Amino acid sequence: MRQVYLDYSATTPVKQEVLEEMLPYFTEKFGNPSSLYGIGLSAKSDLSLARAKVAKLMGADEREIYFTSCGTEADNWAVIGAARAKKAKGNHIITSNVEHHALMHTCEYLEKEGFEVTYLEVDSKGRISLKDLENAITDKTILISIMFANNEIGTIQPVKEIGEIAKKHGVWFHTDAVQALGNVPINVKELGIDMMSVSAHKIYGPKGVGALYIRKGVVIPSFIHGGAQENKRRAGTENLAGIVGFGKAAELAEEKLEEHIKRVSGLRDYFAEQVLARIPDVEINGSMEYRLPGNINFIFNYIEGESLLLLMDAKGIYASTGSACSSASLTPSHVLKALNLPYEKMHSSIRFSIGDFTTREDLDYTIEELVKIVERLRAISPLNRQTMKG
Numbered sequence: 001m002r003q004v005y006l007d008y009s010a011t012t013p014v015k016q017e018v019l020e021e022m023l024p025y026f027t028e029k030f031g032n033p034s035s036l037y038g039i040g041l042s043a044k045s046d047l048s049l050a051r052a053k054v055a056k057l058m059g060a061d062e063r064e065i066y067f068t069s070c071g072t073e074a075d076n077w078a079v080i081g082a083a084r085a086k087k088a089k090g091n092h093i094i095t096s097n098v099e100h101h102a103l104m105h106t107c108e109y110l111e112k113e114g115f116e117v118t119y120l121e122v123d124s125k126g127r128i129s130l131k132d133l134e135n136a137i138t139d140k141t142i143l144i145s146i147m148f149a150n151n152e153i154g155t156i157q158p159v160k161e162i163g164e165i166a167k168k169h170g171v172w173f174h175t176d177a178v179q180a181l182g183n184v185p186i187n188v189k190e191l192g193i194d195m196m197s198v199s200a201h202k203i204y205g206p207k208g209v210g211a212l213y214i215r216k217g218v219v220i221p222s223f224i225h226g227g228a229q230e231n232k233r234r235a236g237t238e239n240l241a242g243i244v245g246f247g248k249a250a251e252l253a254e255e256k257l258e259e260h261i262k263r264v265s266g267l268r269d270y271f272a273e274q275v276l277a278r279i280p281d282v283e284i285n286g287s288m289e290y291r292l293p294g295n296i297n298f299i300f301n302y303i304e305g306e307s308l309l310l311l312m313d314a315k316g317i318y319a320s321t322g323s324a325c326s327s328a329s330l331t332p333s334h335v336l337k338a339l340n341l342p343y344e345k346m347h348s349s350i351r352f353s354i355g356d357f358t359t360r361e362d363l364d365y366t367i368e369e370l371v372k373i374v375e376r377l378r379a380i381s382p383l384n385r386q387t388m389k390g
């Protein structure tokens with residue numbers, strides 16, 4: 001059976017070039033970058049090459065990149081680090097109500113320690129209001145953390161404007177750019193970003209490696225204590241193979257960024273047009289103007305999203321209800337709740353995320369199957385159109 005992977009926002013396959021670059025680090029290039037002899041020294045210089053590649057993709061300086069074990073660790077480190085570093089100034093953090101769990105649950109943890117967190121609401125397209133942001137800032141505010149682009153509905157936030165507001169008020173600005181990196185042009189200097197979280201496995205690199213960009217001049221305490229790795233700010237022997245893979249993935253993403261955006265958004269638009277044309281009563285969550293190139297999130301009215309996923313799975317089509325972390329439970333995601341959608345529409349929402357290995361044939365197959373599956377589910381749905389409209 002044909003298999004169509006349309007869940008690139010959950011994770012991406014490792015590209016062949018990336019894998020080939022990584023393999024020698026498990027065998028002949030196994031040295032520890034902290035060792036002072038041959039293979040250690042070459043490991044150290046390879047580590048620094050990878051760091052430079054990741055830095056280049058976001059317009060940072062190599063010395064501002066700190067490798068972590070994942071995007072989640074980077075989010076934890078940035079927020080907890082800022083909270084500890086700025087405790088003397090204040091205890092107030094501003095974030096949004098559509099953040100990834102890695103950020104949101106870290107803020108909730110800090111609330112238990114006495115920090116105060118403002119969760120900005122978003123509009124019906126998933127964007128925060130800059131006015132609300134500015135109004136929320138007090139003399140106790142120490143950090144603004146707003147994600148670059150949302151993992152469920154693909155909405156891109158007004159990052160540059162947030163950076164300007166943060167700077168004007170002397171508040172640090174962190175952004176979770178795990179979904180945006182490699183999908184949107186990013187220059188941390190031009191955007192006024194003080195800290196930024198990224199992850200390799202969302203850009204065709206391996207799982208288990210991420211990074212935190214920390215602008216020169218921003219000082220936060222170490223998150224993992226121990227040896228002197230990562231300029232004494234993140235201890236633990238480096239995941240060299242993973243980091244080298246991240247470097248290669250970043251290099252490829254940088255070289256092909258424009259082409260990638262054009263191709264993937266073209267496929268996405270084709271898919272959306274076809275679905276809207278061929279299936280009645282479908283809506284789109286999020287903004288079409290400020291959206292990740294590969295993301296589309298549909299509401300298939302009168303249908304349970306979970307049933308749709310199961311029937312698609314049976315046809316080899318892999319998509320998701322949005323957040324991989326909440327898909328095991330039946331509670332609708334906090335992101336869809338934040339859009340103020342009625343309960344039924346939240347349950348009818350499905351995310352498709354398209355990537356570099358998606359083809360037009362994959363999408364054509366998916367469209368044909370979707371037409372049939374939706375028709376079948378609507379025929380048996382207690383939420384069918386007559387009841388809903390009557």
Ligand SMILES: *Cc1c(COP(=O)(O)O)cnc(C)c1O
Pocket residue numbers: 009010069070071072073075100102147149150151176177178179199200201202208209210
């Ligand atoms: C995937 C993801 C994360 C977590 O990254 P991991 O490397 O999987 O820990 C954080 N934030 C966003 C927006 C993500 O999409």
